[in-house]
Amino acid sequence: MKSMLLNRFYPIVRLLCLFIFLSAISSCKQGKQKATEAINVEVDAFDAADEIIKRIVVPEFPDQIFNITDFGAVMDGQTDNSKAFKDAIENCHNAGGGKVLVPAGKFLTGPIHLKSNVNLHLEEGATVVFTTDKSAYLPLVHTSYEGVQLMNYSPLIYAYRQKNIAVTGKGTFNGQADNENWWPWCGNSKYGHKENTPEQKDAHNLPRLRIMNEKGTPVSERIFGEGHELRPTFLEPFECENVLIQGVTFTNAPFWVIHPIKSNNVTVDGVTVSSHGPNNDGCNPEYAKNVHITNCTFDTGDDCIAIKSGRNDDGRRENIPSENIVVENCIMKDGHGGVVMGSEISAGVRNVFVRNCKMDSPELERAIRIKTNTLRGGFVENIFVKNIQVGQVKEAVLRINTYYGIYANQEGDFIPTIKNIHLSDIQVANGGKYGILIKGREESPVKNVTLTNVHIKGAETPLSVENSEPILFTNSTINGKAY
Known part of the structure; x- marks a missing residue:
């Protein structure tokens, strides 16, 4: 056979x-x-x-170097080098491309906007520090917040409709987000929010954006930024093609860290994300196709990797599934989940491959997670996970939840479908509260979940499964019991 x-x-x-x-x-x-x-x-x-992986186009660049110090950059950590970065990138782009070099030292700047055929390269010992002056992140740009497009503050590193771009090297990008800057807007006192000060849940922020989403308000009219409290992402290639992010470290992010949206051929290689702020997801491909995430370390305040495809009406209007995504040879430490699909998932996710990863932390809540509800809807299909070493997770090795929702009123008319979820060759030392936790819908049960050579130890409750086809176990055990 x-x-x-x-x-x-x-x-x-x-x-x-x-x-x-x-x-x-x-x-x-x-x-x-x-x-x-x-x-x-x-x-x-x-x-x-x-x-x-073979099909993904990794950009290459002409052998030309544009050192930001030649354009007036000063490495004292205090001088605003925004113009030097802009001029170096512009000159590199106009010359047909090459490497914009950031030498060892500490450089303060506002947002960096990449252009086609430019490789922004940080030498070892280089640190790029982003200003805390929020007015520097204006004028507004076309971006996204929790799966809904809008006009908002610029991401710290941004590229819009560019081709062949890269951020590489051995240096560090420091977003300078902390309990005094950006983070308090999340509304949580843990991150510096003070009572009776503005936050993202106020009526002029997320509720207003949600209404615009439902009504289909043109993105150009979804005006936020100054006077609003919606944090920017760190690195966002928006509608880009052939993107390489390699070797660098990201820390102190305002919001999501690496967010390739509507982009094709994306390689994230050898990157370290060490950022524990609110919503500090490590890498969030959204409406993205042909993505390779490899050799990375994620130590985050939210999901390590979260694959997304738009929230509610925005996702259904775009109708661009995230697909053909390979995650391999990565280390996941702290985070809500190791590899996650959702919750902004209304256009669907398919063809995701995870292999040869290590996930281990007392603060890592789940290894593999799928989350949606009947407002999000969407689909998840063809998910393959192989050769994963899990040391410790808090809640579950695999969690599938079609009733996801932190906020109220998360029920709608869009029944999600989840099928073809395959786990194999997985060793788990401490499975947390559950080995496998699945909560499907009676109208649309979870289908075709298989476990092959999966061995989970230390789970308080081996299985909690609702509205799912029977899981197919092959040579698999939970707490030493074969299933």
Whole structure:
């Protein structure tokens, strides 16, 4: 059976698009035959992951160097170097591309806007520090907040509709967000918010943006920024193609850290995110396609990696699923989840591959997480997780929740669908409160969850499963018991 299946499907992987391939391999029969085919599906699926990586275009740049000090940059950590960064990038772009070099030293700047064919490169020992003067992040730009597009403060590093861009090197980007700057706007006293001061939940902030989302207000009319309290992302390639983020460290982020939105061919390689502020997700591909996240370390205040595709009406209008995403050789420390799909997921997520990662921290809540509700809707399908070492998680190794919602009134008319979730070769030393925690919908049960060679120890409750097809276990145990 194994040989026949491999012979049948391997040419399809090479010749057809991934979606067709995965649709074919996920249509397996019930019972023992289904359990057997699940193993073969994983073998073929990770061949497909290799194909995704091969197809991703990693940008290359002309051998030209534009040192920011040649454009007036001063490495004293106090002088505003915004013009030096802008002029170096402009000159590099106009010359056909190359490397904008940030040498060792401490450079203060406002937001950095990248242009096509520019590689912003930080030498070892270089630190770029972003100003706390919020007026520097004006004029407003087309960006996004929690899955809803708007005109807001510029991200700290921003590229809009650019091609062949990179941020590389061994230096550090420090967003200078803390309990005095940006973070208090989240509304939590833990992050410096003081009673009776503005916060993101005030009527002129998120509630106003939510209404604009529902009404379909043009993005150009969704004006926020000054006088509002919605924090910018750190690094945001928006509608970009061929993006490389490599080697650098991000710390003290205002909000989401790496946010490739509506972008294609994105490589995040060897990056360290060490940022424990509110909503400090490490990497959030959104409406993104062909993404490779590898050799990274995430130590975050929220999800390490969270794959998204728009919130509610915005996501359904865009109708751009995030797809063909490979995560490998990464370390996940603190965070709400290791690899997460949702909750802004209204356009759907499919074809996600996670392999050869280590997840371990008393503050890591889940290893793999899928979260949505009937306001978000959306779909999640074809998720493959293989060869993961989990030391400790707080809540669950796998959590699927279709009733997700921190805030009230999270019920609507958009029933989510979740299917084809495959975990294999996973060792868990301490599974937390649950081994597997699934809460599907009676109208749309979770389908085709398989565990192969998965061994979970130390779970207080092995299984809590509602509204799901029976999980298919092959050579798997929870607390030493075979299932």
